[in-house]
Every structure is written in C-alpha cells, then in structure tokens.
Amino acid sequence: MKDSASRRGAVAVVLVGVFASSLDVLIVNIAFPDLERSFPSASLTNLSWVLSAYAITFAALLMPGGRWADQSGRKRAYLTGLALFTVASACCAAAPTLGVLVAARVLQGLGAALMMPSSLGLLLALFPSERRGTAIGLWTAVSGSGAALAPPIGGLLVQLDWRWAFLVNIPLGVVAWFVGVRTLPEVRERSRSVPDVLGILVLAATVAALVAAIVQGPDWGWGGPRVLGLIAVGLLGGAFTVRRAFRHPAPVIEPAILRIRVVALGNLATLLFFAGFGAMISASTLFLTGMWDHSVLRGALEVAPGPVVATVCAVPASLLATRYGVRVVGMCGGAVFAAGGVWWAVVTDGTPDYAASFLPGSVIGGIGVGLMLPCLSTAATLSLPPERFATGTAMNTMCRQVGSALGVAVVAAVLDARPGVSGYHTAFLIMAACGVAGGLALLAIGAERGRIPANGTALSAPATGRTV
Known part of the structure; x- marks a missing residue:
C-alpha cells in the first residue's frame, strides 16, 4: 500500500477524471443558446450534434474500453483516456468551426470511455477490503454529482463564454495526469486472451x-x-x-457476468433509475426556465440543492448498503426519489414559488439519488472478481448513459405533445415511476449472491442478503 499522501493523490486523480467525464455529458446543454450565436449559419439539427456526439461516443465505447482496461492495465487505460479527454477539451475550446467542435466532442467521448471503466477498479485497489463501501460511495457521489451539477456549473461558466465549459478541464487534466503517472497503481487481468x-x-x-x-x-x-x-x-x-x-x-460481453443475478438486476435497475434521473434533470431545468421564465443562470442555480444533497448522502448510503444490503437501501432510495417527482407533480403550477413548491421536491429527490447511486454501483460490480471490475463498471456506466438518454427523449416527446403545466406534471410522474421501477429491480435481487472467477465461469453461493 502506498504511503498516505501518495494514496490521497491517487484517489484525487481518479475522482477528477470521473467528475469531468460525467460533467461533460450534460454541461454543454446549458450553453446551447451561446452556440447558436457563435455559429449562426448552422441549423439546429447540426448544432444538436455538439450535444449528441459526446453521449453517443461515450456510450458506444464503454464496453470496449472496459475490456481493454482489464487486459492492458487500468492505469494505462485511465491515463490514456485522461490525456485524450484533456487534449480534446482544448480542441473544443479553440474550435473555429462547428465541424471541428463536433469532432473534438467525439474525441472527448473516446477519452471518457477509457477513463470511466478503469476508474472504479483503480479506486478499489487504493482502499483496504474493509473500506470498499467508502470507495464505492466516493465514486458514485462524484460521478452522480458530475452529471447533476452540470446545469449549475455550466450556467456559471457560460456567463463568461461557452468555451469556458471546456477550458476548465485543461488545468485539472494536466495536473491529474502528472500526479497519476507517479501515484496510480497498475492493475490488469492475470491471464490475457486475444480480444474479439x-x-x-x-x-x-x-x-x-x-x-x-x-x-x-x-x-x-x-x-x-x-x-x-x-x-x-x-x-x-x-x-x-x-x-x-x-x-x-x-x-466483449461475457455471458458468465450476466448470469450472476445481482449483476444482471443491478444493471437493469441502473437503466430504469437513470431514465428517471434523465427525466428529472431535463424536466426540472426546462420547467424553471420555460414555465416559470427564469433566466438560464437562475434556473441552473435553483436545481443545485438536489445534487448537493445527493453528494452528501452518497457515502453514508454506501455504508448503509454494506450493512443492510443494496435491496433494502436501494428500494428506500427509489421510493424517496419517486416522492420528489410526485411532490413536483402535485404541488408545482404555473405560478413561481420556488421555496414552497420546487425546493422541497428537489431536496427529497436528491436524498433519493444519494441513497440509490451507491446501491446500483455495488450491485453491478462488487460481485465480480477484481480482474473484471473495469468490464463491469463499463457495462453499468453504459446502462446509465442509455437510461439517461431514454429519460431525456421521453420528456422531450411529452413536452412536445403537451407543452403546458400538465406536460411537466406528466414528466415528473414518469420520473417517479422510473425511481420505483429501479428500486423494485434491486429488491428482486433477494438473498442470492454470485461471483465469477478469473476464468469466467459463473458461480453462485448463498448469502445473507446483507452485503453484495
């Protein structure tokens, strides 16, 4: 084990990459009006690829990135991804044309797809086995807060210029890369095979x-x-x-992994819950800026309490999940998250009243997110052997991205058909339904526990249901 200062530096390096790659999925959304002014000749469809290129590339390459990290080494994969992500951020900030910006966003997605799968495995290697709950709590808190804090952070940065949404990644990435070269441990699969x-x-x-x-x-x-x-x-x-x-x-996807009930249900729960999470982020921001006509900056700051509460709750929730099991804590998290959506659907209306109607729902939903996130990551990865952590993390992150994209798309379709208050109430109820569905998927895990060894053969063993 490295000395304490070196270990803290390594943990910080991993968390910087996790936060940045999660943040950049959504941070550009808030800068869309500024992009329209910078590229006035571009159509809305072409501009939308600035948002879509990153999400599509990120989701598509997660599984290949995870397999490569397991086989070639997680430190190598993580630092390669961090370097690509940082260089791509500089290209985005300096992009003279829309085509260059979209191409740079693709490169950013490639870097993120290498960083995210290897990050959890590296983080777990930096903690003793009895503190893995804390490690997972940190990882989920930072990755979840990166996505959830994208609107307020983006809202602040675009007050200067939309290019600052990318410039902020450069000094963080450069410092993290140099520290990571010195402090990160190398972890790779013991037995290599020719990839498919x-x-x-x-x-x-x-x-x-x-x-x-x-x-x-x-x-x-x-x-x-x-x-x-x-x-x-x-x-x-x-x-x-x-x-x-x-x-x-x-x-690239081993059937033995998905034969483990905990892993399969954990990924299903992730897909369902993040559909609700995507619905929450898009519907709440659009409600504040569209229905209540708040400015982009004000709306971005008004959604911030939810992500802050979620970040604060994530580490304690991970410790609770270690003690009482992901099915109990996850079901509670899904129910609380759903309660936040129901609150918004019942209490909010066309009259702005942030403190009495919107803020309570945001806090309630944030508590649910904080309870749920570590349970999802634990269920989807911790039953795997260490040499499959990157692959398992990649699969779980892919489910996050696909689920979030589904949630955003469903909200867009609902609001297009019903643009008034009733449409937003429907979107909030969709958020609630997805939260309950994700919690029920975790509850279905039961007391079964599975693990696959290095050779990929699935094993099942009884468990108490208190740990996963």
Missing part, C-alpha cells in the same frame, strides 16, 4: 445506433426512416453480439 475485435466493433456500432436513435428521435421524428434505420441496425447488432458472446473464446 469484430465483436468490439459491432457492439460499439450497436450502442451508437441505439443511443443516436434515442437522442435524435425528437428532432428526426420517431417514425422517420433515419430513426427506424438506426433501431434496425441496433437490433441486428444486438442479436449478433449475443450470438458472438456464446461462440467466441474471449467475447
């Missing part, structure tokens, strides 16, 4: 097609040929990936 290159390419294309269909559906039309074509590509690619998983000796 074709499977990796097909899976990346499959996820990219599905996420692109979800993200662009509101603009392109859900029944349009482009969206239907992307969905068809995704379905065919998914069928090929499943078939390949059972035939290739080293598939």
Whole structure:
C-alpha cells in the first residue's frame, strides 16, 4: 500500500477524471443558446450534434474500453483516456468551426470511455477490503454529482463564454495526469486472451445506433426512416453480439457476468433509475426556465440543492448498503426519489414559488439519488472478481448513459405533445415511476449472491442478503 499522501493523490486523480467525464455529458446543454450565436449559419439539427456526439461516443465505447482496461492495465487505460479527454477539451475550446467542435466532442467521448471503466477498479485497489463501501460511495457521489451539477456549473461558466465549459478541464487534466503517472497503481487481468475485435466493433456500432436513435428521435421524428434505420441496425447488432458472446473464446460481453443475478438486476435497475434521473434533470431545468421564465443562470442555480444533497448522502448510503444490503437501501432510495417527482407533480403550477413548491421536491429527490447511486454501483460490480471490475463498471456506466438518454427523449416527446403545466406534471410522474421501477429491480435481487472467477465461469453461493 502506498504511503498516505501518495494514496490521497491517487484517489484525487481518479475522482477528477470521473467528475469531468460525467460533467461533460450534460454541461454543454446549458450553453446551447451561446452556440447558436457563435455559429449562426448552422441549423439546429447540426448544432444538436455538439450535444449528441459526446453521449453517443461515450456510450458506444464503454464496453470496449472496459475490456481493454482489464487486459492492458487500468492505469494505462485511465491515463490514456485522461490525456485524450484533456487534449480534446482544448480542441473544443479553440474550435473555429462547428465541424471541428463536433469532432473534438467525439474525441472527448473516446477519452471518457477509457477513463470511466478503469476508474472504479483503480479506486478499489487504493482502499483496504474493509473500506470498499467508502470507495464505492466516493465514486458514485462524484460521478452522480458530475452529471447533476452540470446545469449549475455550466450556467456559471457560460456567463463568461461557452468555451469556458471546456477550458476548465485543461488545468485539472494536466495536473491529474502528472500526479497519476507517479501515484496510480497498475492493475490488469492475470491471464490475457486475444480480444474479439469484430465483436468490439459491432457492439460499439450497436450502442451508437441505439443511443443516436434515442437522442435524435425528437428532432428526426420517431417514425422517420433515419430513426427506424438506426433501431434496425441496433437490433441486428444486438442479436449478433449475443450470438458472438456464446461462440467466441474471449467475447466483449461475457455471458458468465450476466448470469450472476445481482449483476444482471443491478444493471437493469441502473437503466430504469437513470431514465428517471434523465427525466428529472431535463424536466426540472426546462420547467424553471420555460414555465416559470427564469433566466438560464437562475434556473441552473435553483436545481443545485438536489445534487448537493445527493453528494452528501452518497457515502453514508454506501455504508448503509454494506450493512443492510443494496435491496433494502436501494428500494428506500427509489421510493424517496419517486416522492420528489410526485411532490413536483402535485404541488408545482404555473405560478413561481420556488421555496414552497420546487425546493422541497428537489431536496427529497436528491436524498433519493444519494441513497440509490451507491446501491446500483455495488450491485453491478462488487460481485465480480477484481480482474473484471473495469468490464463491469463499463457495462453499468453504459446502462446509465442509455437510461439517461431514454429519460431525456421521453420528456422531450411529452413536452412536445403537451407543452403546458400538465406536460411537466406528466414528466415528473414518469420520473417517479422510473425511481420505483429501479428500486423494485434491486429488491428482486433477494438473498442470492454470485461471483465469477478469473476464468469466467459463473458461480453462485448463498448469502445473507446483507452485503453484495
């Protein structure tokens, strides 16, 4: 174990990358009006790719990035991703044209897809086994707060210029890279095998097609040929990936991982809950700026209490999950999150009253997020052997991204059909339903516990249900 100062530096390096890669999924959304002014000749569809390019690339390359990190070394993967992300941020900030900006966002997504899968495995290696609950709590608190704090941070930065949303990554990335070279431990899979290159390419294309269909559906039309074509590509690619998983000796998605009940249900719960999370972030921000006509900066700051509460609650919630089990704490978190959505659906109306109607729902929802996030990460990864942590983290993060994209797309469709207060109330109820569904998926884990050893063979063992 490294000395205390070196270990703290290594932990900080990992958390910086986790926060930045989560933040950049949504931070540009708040800068959209400024982008329109900077590129006045660009159509709204072309501008939307500044937002979509990162999300699609990030989601599509998570699983390949996780497999590469497990096999080639998590330190190498993390630092490579951090370097790419930092360079891409500089390119985004200096982009003279919209095409350069979109290309740089793709490179950013590639860097993030290398950082995120390796980050949890590196973090767990820096903590003794009895403190893994704290490590997971830190990871989930930082990754969740990165996504949730994107609107207020973006709102503050774009007051200077939209380019500051990218410039802020550069000094953090440079310092973190140099510290990481000196302090991060190298962790890799003990037995290497030839990767399934074709499977990796097909899976990346499959996820990219599905996420692109979800993200662009509101603009392109859900029944349009482009969206239907992307969905068809995704379905065919998914069928090929499943078939390949059972035939290739080293598939990108190992069936043994998904045979573990805890892992499978943990990823299902993540997909469902983050659909509600995406609905919450988009609907609440649009409600404040659209229905109540608050400024972008004011609306961004008004959503901040929820993410702050979630960050504060995440580490204690992880310790509670270690003691009482993810199914109990996760179900409570899903129910509390849902209560926040129901509060907004019942109490808010067209008359602005932030303190009495919006703020309580934000705090209640934030508590639910803080309770839920560590349970999702624990369920989806901790039953795996250490040499599969990067792959498991990649799968869980991919479910987060796909779920968030689904939630945002559903809210966009609802508000397009019903732009008034009733539409927002429906969006808040969708948020609540997804929270309950995610909690029920964790509750379904029961007392079963599974683990796969290094050779990929699934094992199941009884457990008390108190730890996962």
